[in-house]
Amino acid sequence: MAGDEQQTTQATPGGESLTVTGGPVDRRAPTEPGGTYDGGRVSTEDLATADVTDGVLYKVRDLEVYFPIHQSFFKSMVATEKKYVKAVDRVSLDIKQGEILAVVGESGCGKTTIGRTLLRLEEATGGHILYKELPVERFTQRTLREYRKKAQIIFQDPYNSINPKQTIFDIVAEPLEVSGLVSGEHEKEERVVKAISEAGLRPATEYLYRYPHELSGGQRQRVCIAGATVLDPDMIVADEPVASLDVSIRNDILKLMVDQKETLGVTYLFITHDLSLAWVISDRIAVMYLGRIVEIGDTEEVVSNPKHPYTKALISVIPVPDPLAKREHVILQGETPNPVDIPSGCRFHPRCPEAIDACREIEPTDVHIGGDHYAACIRLT
């Protein structure tokens, strides 16, 4: 990795300092103390030798993903400032190796954008993503190609994410061929059969030469999972992977992911708008509201002891099996505000049932509740 020129130190919102070496110095060149990154571009050799030393696969720091709004010529002439959709707005979190971290929140809060930015399918406009301490924004095109073997994504709709004209074998083999990971036909076949079998389609040989239309929705999602795991990735972003499936088969797919976490050691970022699904599957939950993480912690702790009013509202509407168990439903007033005009102070204040006057002025920072549990609300301080 090329390391030259200046060195600077930046403070992060978490109070850490990031040492930056290399030039030109910009917001995209930090590392954390102890990180392996020392400036310049990240090569394929850097990636091949990088390792997880502290149990954390990804460190996301102060991440911003702003999409510019294209205004008409006349509007842009009179506008005093350029407008942005602030899809992800200064998000910091760790993704621990081997965990399922669920990102939960309403439609439009920025869940998918976080997932896509981790894979660099979107470019961050600020902040940093460190993968095994290496800044993803500094990967060369070659490094990015290698990296994408290690970080995969599966989508909500298995109908649209696979080619209906390919056989199951070809669908699962394609990532291997594109990435050049196998040396011959025999190895390719072995890996495809293994991935299909590990995804629960057994015996795999029965499925190899079938077409997607011959399978059920759940089986097609298993094919998508096989297409991701065939590359032996470190991490899979699962973006609403069961949302389009029949309720009766959702649990099977969720169970498969939990099993694969254990057996293959794969880390999952599980994106969902449904907190009850996150509760079933995840080790930790990050609750997102309008581009921000408002609460994060171990799943059982967040669900049994929610601190942020938004999390409390989400939990209050989870159906409980006991019809006699009394629970007050918190119905949030109003629509999710527009990520272009984010409310002042606490961005949740226009809808918050616990808001006080100060919430309009003061932007909350994370409050440590205990253990790994944090929530961003001024009433907790």
Ligand SMILES: Nc1ncnc2c1ncn2[C@@H]1O[C@H](COP(=O)(O)OP(=O)(O)OP(=O)(O)O)[C@@H](O)[C@H]1O
């Ligand atoms: N490429 C883009 N250009 C402009 N705006 C975008 C782009 N991608 C996402 N957005 C906007 O960013 C915000 C966050 O979108 P995102 O898809 O990340 O939300 P989400 O939480 O995944 O929502 P959903 O649950 O509906 O999938 C939304 O307002 C969306 O319209």
Ligand code: SF4
């Ligand atoms: S800071 Fe105020 S508005 Fe925001 S969540 Fe807390 S009480 Fe509600």
Ligand SMILES: [Mg+2]
């Ligand atoms: Mg989404």
